[in-house]
Amino acid sequence: MVVKSQVKYIQSLSQKKVRDEEGVFVAEGPKIINELLGEPGVSPVAVYALPAWISANQALAGRLPEGALSEVTTFELERISFLTTPNEVLAIFRKPVFNNSVDADKSLVLMLDNIQDPGNLGTIIRCADWFGLRKIVCNPGSADCFSPKVVQSTMASIMRVELIYTDLLEYAQKYSVPVYAAALEGKPFTGTKPRNGILVIGNESRGISEEMMQLATNKIMIPRVGKAESLNAAVATGILLSQLTL
Amino acid sequence: MVVKSQVKYIQSLSQKKVRDEEGVFVAEGPKIINELLGEPGVSPVAVYALPAWISANQALAGRLPEGALSEVTTFELERISFLTTPNEVLAIFRKPVFNNSVDADKSLVLMLDNIQDPGNLGTIIRCADWFGLRKIVCNPGSADCFSPKVVQSTMASIMRVELIYTDLLEYAQKYSVPVYAAALEGKPFTGTKPRNGILVIGNESRGISEEMMQLATNKIMIPRVGKAESLNAAVATGILLSQLTL
Numbered sequence: 500m501v502v503k504s505q506v507k508y509i510q511s512l513s514q515k516k517v518r519d520e521e522g523v524f525v526a527e528g529p530k531i532i533n534e535l536l537g538e539p540g541v542s543p544v545a546v547y548a549l550p551a552w553i554s555a556n557q558a559l560a561g562r563l564p565e566g567a568l569s570e571v572t573t574f575e576l577e578r579i580s581f582l583t584t585p586n587e588v589l590a591i592f593r594k595p596v597f598n599n600s601v602d603a604d605k606s607l608v609l610m611l612d613n614i615q616d617p618g619n620l621g622t623i624i625r626c627a628d629w630f631g632l633r634k635i636v637c638n639p640g641s642a643d644c645f646s647p648k649v650v651q652s653t654m655a656s657i658m659r660v661e662l663i664y665t666d667l668l669e670y671a672q673k674y675s676v677p678v679y680a681a682a683l684e685g686k687p688f689t690g691t692k693p694r695n696g697i698l699v700i701g702n703e704s705r706g707i708s709e710e711m712m713q714l715a716t717n718k719i720m721i722p723r724v725g726k727a728e729s730l731n732a733a734v735a736t737g738i739l740l741s742q743l744t745l
Numbered sequence: 746m747v748v749k750s751q752v753k754y755i756q757s758l759s760q761k762k763v764r765d766e767e768g769v770f771v772a773e774g775p776k777i778i779n780e781l782l783g784e785p786g787v788s789p790v791a792v793y794a795l796p797a798w799i800s801a802n803q804a805l806a807g808r809l810p811e812g813a814l815s816e817v818t819t820f821e822l823e824r825i826s827f828l829t830t831p832n833e834v835l836a837i838f839r840k841p842v843f844n845n846s847v848d849a850d851k852s853l854v855l856m857l858d859n860i861q862d863p864g865n866l867g868t869i870i871r872c873a874d875w876f877g878l879r880k881i882v883c884n885p886g887s888a889d890c891f892s893p894k895v896v897q898s899t900m901a902s903i904m905r906v907e908l909i910y911t912d913l914l915e916y917a918q919k920y921s922v923p924v925y926a927a928a929l930e931g932k933p934f935t936g937t938k939p940r941n942g943i944l945v946i947g948n949e950s951r952g953i954s955e956e957m958m959q960l961a962t963n964k965i966m967i968p969r970v971g972k973a974e975s976l977n978a979a980v981a982t983g984i985l986l987s988q989l990t991l
Contacts, residue, residue, distance in 0.1 A: 629976050631971035
């Protein structure tokens with residue numbers, strides 16, 4: 500069961516401030532929770548599950564820390580869920596800690612200049628994980644990667660890719676590396692894959708800020724064959740990452 | 746102003762059945778509506794706009810068919826809008842008619858095997874338009890491309906890419922062309938861009954149906970460098986289309 504104070508606590512985790520203070524985030528549904536629980540080093544704080552999830556996942560449930568699992572009713576799950584249609588299980592996890600942080604001098608790092616849509620951000624994190632990136636640098640105005648909507652679309656990639664929120668110019672100026680900026684006026688990427696550097700993706704409608712664009716060493720674009728006005732930011736990121744990493 | 750019967754009519758357009766019978770669809774917000782109104786051959790049936798949109802878009806508003814424009818209040822727009830936050834203008838358009846239909850014998854055609862998420866479908870349509878595809882073939886179980894959510898994420902690409910809903914096997918068997926199927930067990934695409942053929946993308950969780958997979962002449966995959974369990978369907982489509990068309 501869930502007591503009133505728990506309902507209140509979980510609801511408060513919709514706020515970034517509370518998530519930051521508590522160092523936790525919420526995930527929902529068997530697909531992502533089962534994947535997260537299977538990751539090494541993942542630390543679930545609390546799992547609220549319907550009997551159906553518990554009986555279907557006895558091995559996972561058995562490995563949870565003492566007292567972390569609460570069996571809840573459909574009605575109780577509805578009270579705590581952030582989804583329109585609650586999905587069997589909700590869990591609170593500790594935010595991941597990255598001990599072996601990798602920066603732009605050692606590897607390709609993705610930089611997001613004001614990505615606003617939570618779905619786009621989640622999809623971009625999954626994409627970065629697919630292509631082996633270890634770090635994403637976001638400006639403080641970008642969507643928060645631990646908001647429930649972002650977490651839902653990252654799947655367990657949120658545990659494998661480190662996101663930091665910091666001043667983009669300051670970060671980029673620390674490294675003498677190629678800075679690839681996605682820009683309509685750029686050239687298609689050719690050449691061999693870089694061993695280090697930064698790929699900058701801009702805001703969904705305004706693109707990359709002028710100051711950041713000035714740091715670009717290579718402006719790259721995806722040739723347009725047809726007539727669409729633009730590509731979705733996550734799709735553009737996926738295509739450029741495939742070109743830069745494969 | 747909007748009278749009660751108009752409110753009822755617009756709300757009824759949330760249903761595919763009604764959209765099909767009426768041959769129309771709804772779009773909202775200045776970005777997509779202004780882009781749609783600028784397309785050749787686009788036929789707006791009705792435009793409901795706040796005074797702000799009308800005064801900012803006098804040229805567009807002036808070119809509307811007689812009687813098509815209604816000035817509405819914020820309250821009225823809220824009553825007819827499908828968005829959580831209504832956005833200045835809502836318009837009803839006639840569905841596009843494609844006189845020069847292009848099929849898999851002449852060009853690369855995208856085939857969607859049960860794409861369910863409206864946001865994914867919209868993003869895929871935009872992507873297909875970017876890479877110059879003219880047709881998307883969906884199985885009847887795929888999301889409807891004229892649902893308000895899909896339209897919002899296609900931008901005006903919905904007017905440039907023809908979507909047909911039909912039996913995928915029957916369609917594919919009509920043409921002796923390469924059939925590229927996105928499949929985890931495939932090989933990375935290499936070689937020159939095909940002058941015709943079909944690219945099949947499967948359902949978000951179950952992939953491509955077995956029967957359709959049997960028709961594949963080339964199973965292709967996007968190499969995974971990192972650990973993400975999968976790529977988003979729209980991102981995968983974008984990457985494969987970039988490889989097959991550029």
